[in-house]
Amino acid sequence: MKPFFKNFSEKLIEGLLMICGTITSLTVVLIVFFLFKEGLGVFNKKAVEEGYVVMVNKSNPVNSISPEDIKNIFDSKITSWKDLGGKNDSIILFRLEDISNYFTDEQIGENFEGLPLLLNRVVDSIPQILAFFPEKYLGKNFKGREIEAGKITFSTFFGGKEWFPTAQPAAQLGVMPLVMGTLWVSLGAILLALPLGLAAAIFLSEIAKDKVRRVMKPLIELLAGIPSVVYGFFGLVVIVPAIQKLFNLPVGETGLAGSIILGIMALPTIITISEDAMRNTPRAMKEASLALGASKWQTIYKIVIPYSISGISAAAILGIGRAIGETMAVLMVTGNAAVIPTSILEPMRTIPATIAAELGEAPDGGLHYKALFALGCILFIITLVINLIVEFISGSKKNRRV
Amino acid sequence: MNKLESKQVNFYYGSSHALKDINLAIEANTVTALIGPSGCGKSTYLRLFNRMNDLISDTRLTGEVIIDGVNIYKKGINVDNLRKMTGMVFQKPNPFPKSIFENVAYGLRVNGITDKKFIEERVETTIKQVVLWDEVKDKLKKSAFELSGGQQQRLCIARAMAIQPSVILMDEPTSALDPISTSKVEELIHELKTKYTIVIVTHNMQQAARVSDHTAFFYLGELVEYGVTKQIFTNPNVERTQNYITGRFG
Numbered sequence: 137m138k139p140f141f142k143n144f145s146e147k148l149i150e151g152l153l154m155i156c157g158t159i160t161s162l163t164v165v166l167i168v169f170f171l172f173k174e175g176l177g178v179f180n181k182k183a184v185e186e187g188y189v190v191m192v193n194k195s196n197p198v199n200s201i202s203p204e205d206i207k208n209i210f211d212s213k214i215t216s217w218k219d220l221g222g223k224n225d226s227i228i229l230f231r232l233e234d235i236s237n238y239f240t241d242e243q244i245g246e247n248f249e250g251l252p253l254l255l256n257r258v259v260d261s262i263p264q265i266l267a268f269f270p271e272k273y274l275g276k277n278f279k280g281r282e283i284e285a286g287k288i289t290f291s292t293f294f295g296g297k298e299w300f301p302t303a304q305p306a307a308q309l310g311v312m313p314l315v316m317g318t319l320w321v322s323l324g325a326i327l328l329a330l331p332l333g334l335a336a337a338i339f340l341s342e343i344a345k346d347k348v349r350r351v352m353k354p355l356i357e358l359l360a361g362i363p364s365v366v367y368g369f370f371g372l373v374v375i376v377p378a379i380q381k382l383f384n385l386p387v388g389e390t391g392l393a394g395s396i397i398l399g400i401m402a403l404p405t406i407i408t409i410s411e412d413a414m415r416n417t418p419r420a421m422k423e424a425s426l427a428l429g430a431s432k433w434q435t436i437y438k439i440v441i442p443y444s445i446s447g448i449s450a451a452a453i454l455g456i457g458r459a460i461g462e463t464m465a466v467l468m469v470t471g472n473a474a475v476i477p478t479s480i481l482e483p484m485r486t487i488p489a490t491i492a493a494e495l496g497e498a499p500d501g502g503l504h505y506k507a508l509f510a511l512g513c514i515l516f517i518i519t520l521v522i523n524l525i526v527e528f529i530s531g532s533k534k535n536r537r538v
Numbered sequence: 539m540n541k542l543e544s545k546q547v548n549f550y551y552g553s554s555h556a557l558k559d560i561n562l563a564i565e566a567n568t569v570t571a572l573i574g575p576s577g578c579g580k581s582t583y584l585r586l587f588n589r590m591n592d593l594i595s596d597t598r599l600t601g602e603v604i605i606d607g608v609n610i611y612k613k614g615i616n617v618d619n620l621r622k623m624t625g626m627v628f629q630k631p632n633p634f635p636k637s638i639f640e641n642v643a644y645g646l647r648v649n650g651i652t653d654k655k656f657i658e659e660r661v662e663t664t665i666k667q668v669v670l671w672d673e674v675k676d677k678l679k680k681s682a683f684e685l686s687g688g689q690q691q692r693l694c695i696a697r698a699m700a701i702q703p704s705v706i707l708m709d710e711p712t713s714a715l716d717p718i719s720t721s722k723v724e725e726l727i728h729e730l731k732t733k734y735t736i737v738i739v740t741h742n743m744q745q746a747a748r749v750s751d752h753t754a755f756f757y758l759g760e761l762v763e764y765g766v767t768k769q770i771f772t773n774p775n776v777e778r779t780q781n782y783i784t785g786r787f788g
Binding site: 345434 | 590
């Protein structure tokens with residue numbers, strides 16, 4: 137009886153462990169699946185307001201207009217069909233409220249019952265027309281032609297230079313400013329954090345006395361445990377005003393402020409990982425260098441750093457990863473202007489900050505909502521690539537140390 | 539004149555007394571073997587001559603350690619320069635993560651030599667000295683980790699010799715090597731004797747008997763006996779030495 141029971145309980149535990157493992161892996165897969173399912177839903181959707189149609193005269197050869205073109209037409213930046221691949225005719229923009237310029241109120245009718253017919257007449261009689269109106273006023277036997285307007289494609293999404301998801305009449309969903317903002321802020325962060333972190337790691341692993349190390353290391357690790365909102369407060373109260381004063385700017389909320397905060401946040405990662413890598417340098421190797429008359433500093437930069445270079449690169453890349461995914465602190469200090477940055481001293485907006493700031497306002501399942509998920513996908517891919525690079529680097533390290 | 543000398547040397551790791559009143563004089567161009575059971579202080583003693591023990595915190599030394607008549611622990615001694623005079627070979631082969639060529643050239647480079655031709659010549663002659671040239675001449679640019687353990691150790695000896703020290707300190711240089719590699723290193727020691735003063739720590743009695751001119755037996759931090767190798771191994775003065783070399787303890 138006893139051996140049977142033992143066998144059974146062991147099987148039971150094994151089964152439980154397997155279930156836990158499976159659930160975890162499944163969760164990860166599910167998260168990725170739903171993220172991409174929602175995110176990819178943004179493509180081939182129309183950026184024009186829901187329920188609206190865009191009509192042109194049948195003789196018009198233009199087949200599609202991008203969301204950006206629509207905006208430019210409304211802003212009178214595009215005035216000729218030629219710019220859209222059509223004839224050399226100026227565009228006559230027609231909105232529903234323009235109907236009163238063409239017809240009297242009696243013709244329209246009290247309850248707009250005359251509208252479908254009149255719209256039909258307008259579109260049919262003016263060859264240069266570009267008409268926006270609600271689909272419900274679309275009459276039977278409509279003589280105009282609907283064109284594909286404001287369709288969101290890969291190129292308009294990734295190449296678009298404007299992020300304005302609530303714009304009328306067409307939402308502008310270009311992720312370029314956000315991707316650029318993220319990259320600028322993260323790059324700035326790593327440029328600040330890497331030299332500082334590396335210097336601190338060298339100090340801790342090679343120069344600091346044991347006593348100093350025992351105090352400093354936990355202190356640095358403590359940095360990693362501070363909630364990011366607290367970093368954000370610190371940035372808002374200390375760094376933002378300092379930048380404003382130092383560079384004489386109208387506002388201190390700039391990419392630089394984000395970079396500094398993210399740099400500080402990436403420091404513990406960079407320091408602890410590269411310090412561990414450096415401490416892994418065999419003592420005999422350092423002694424061999426010193427025994428040849430090399431100074432301590434020569435030993436550090438000719439032996440310790442080359443030996444631990446893969447660990448150091450992994451630290452740098454993980455630091456970047458931390459910076460790219462960070463949301464709260466960045467949201468608080470970067471100023472969040474969705475404009476393609478030309479200098480680090482401008483307000484910027486990062487991908488995670490955008491998602492956090494806008495998700496609450498985006499209607500469930502709508503275009504904006506899906507666009508934010510698509511942003512999440514971009515972020516996911518960036519961090520995945522970063523992790524793969526780390527994996528690759530630390531993998532090649534193992535091969536080297538045969 | 540004696541090349542190396544220690545006068546009333548006491549050495550402490552924290553509160554533990556690792557070397558007790560060691561007086562020893564080593565002549566130039568001889569091989570001296572330091573033998574004794576593990577933890578007897580022989581490695582600690584060896585590492586006094588290039589001040590490697592300085593790297594360990596909480597240590598203390600009294601007495602004088604002398605190279606060429608100079609107390610190397612007196613104030614004002616440049617430790618980096620001192621270490622250029624003494625090459626060291628370690629227990630396990632520990633080449634740098636660099637090419638074979640750069641391993642040997644390292645000592646020259648860190649000492650500020652930039653003349654490319656000079657470095658190339660010195661690397662070649664040194665590798666030839668350790669009888670490794672024929673095995674590596676076609677792959678000098680390859681990583682030193684691609685060599686076998688025995689080859690790596692000979693490379694490490696070449697690395698130590700490239701800066702032309704007058705003393706070579708060897709800390710159990712063959713303990714990680716196979717018998718064939720070991721005999722190659724031993725032959726090398728024999729040849730190097732004409733140019734260098736060699737001190738070798740070893741656990742291997744036969745090796746001590748084969749390669750050394752003088753042998754020092756350490757036990758529990760004390761120098762029990764020092765003398766000509768032949769005499770130590772055939773007719774030691776102290777009974778403890780007799781017991782150790784015949785394998786009765788240790």
